[in-house]
Amino acid sequence: MFSQSPYVCRMEWGRRGAREAAERGDIIIIVDILSFSSTVVSALHFGAVIYPYPPYGNGKQYAKEVNAEYILGRAEAAKAGKPTLSPVSFNEEHSKKRYVLSSLNGAFCTWIASKAQALFIGSLLNAVAVASAANQLRLKTKANITVIPCGEQWSNGVEEEDTLRPAMEDYLGAGAILSYLEGEKSPEAEVCMGAFLQAEPKLDALIWDSGSSRELRERGFAADVEHCSRLNVYQSVPILKDNHFVLYNGKL
Template identity: 65%
Template sequence: MFDQSPFECRVEWGKRGAREAAERCDITIVVDVLSFSSTVVSAVNKGAIIYPYPPNLDGHLYAKNLGADYILGRKEAAIIGRPTLSPVSFNEQHANQKYVLSSLNGAFCSWIATKVPALLIGSLLNYSAVARIAKRLKHETKANITVIPCGELWNEIRENEDGLRPSIEDYLGAGAILSELSGTKSPEAEVCIGAYEHSKDRISELVWECGSGRELREKGYEADVIHCSQMNKYQTVPILRNGSFVDASNLGYATKKG
């Protein structure tokens, strides 16, 4: 049976990886650089309250019950001036407002992993800060850590084909976080770190030109790709509490080096 159980720090892909991490009760870090993770980090940095929700359930009803806004797709929300899955759509005006955010990858993985000892959101924007919080939680809980690069989904999946499309931006984001974690690393984690270490001086270029980056750019969201490629822009670390992501610093977890 496949697992990385001898090691304290692991890396697993997508929804199945999130389920495996939840069943092991690992501290879990969800990484979906383009764009769920980057959007949650950016929104929480501006003070917004984000509820992750899978897209196959009724997010509108869930949002109504919470007294929250259900975040629409980029095009629909932009027309009426509301925040979207685009991380640059959030600003200080959205502080203390509740939003339900669905996505096929990051939100779904987060929803699957809601019962873990701690669920954190990581990205290139906050990789050092999220690693520091994860290390502290590991010390407090004695739990291991699994980093989940979410990947993308193939369009027009045919019979007997897998839906998951691994994505380099999530792999590099996961590698950046893993590179700053302490504890034994699985071979899978070591290779992920190696990919990041080899590429770290070209991250923005690689994300700009990768398949996911080109897809967003061709749809007119160049600003999203540029924003999501920034390294350690924020000290904000979203952590799930009572169904929503809040900044770990609000719970007494220092996110800055000190």
């Protein structure tokens, strides 16, 4: 079976990678730049409480069960003046308010890996902060670290096709975090980190022109792309506890 087991720091793609890492007992960092990870990091920066939920369940019913508000789609929520999957929709007004956030990639990967001993949310916005938290926790637990770029999903897939579309922005976000992680890195992690280091001088321009970015910009969400492309602007490190994200305080 495919394995990066000799190494402390690993890189795995998507839902399957998240499940495998959780089953191994690794410290997991979920990376979905446009936009789940960036939204969670931004929301917690402003004090909001986020419950992740997969896209195929009854999110509205789950929101009632946890006494939270279900986050609507970008366009619908924007018309109502409510926070959305768009990270720039969160501000100080949302402090201490509870929200259920679904997404096809980041929330789904989080749900699959929710039994991990430690699951962090990483983005370009908090790359150095989340890596520092994972480094500290690894020293305490001796667990390995797996960074999970979530990728996107191809639409209209046909039978026997893999629907995962590796996303450049998630790969670069994972590489940024890996560049700050301590410990021997697998070849997969080394190459991912190298991609980030090569791209760093023009990071925002590359993400701006990526396929995922073009899709968002065509829908009128250019501000999301600009926000999510910023490197190390937040110290917020979300960790999953009791099915919602809290700010990591050095303890499990």
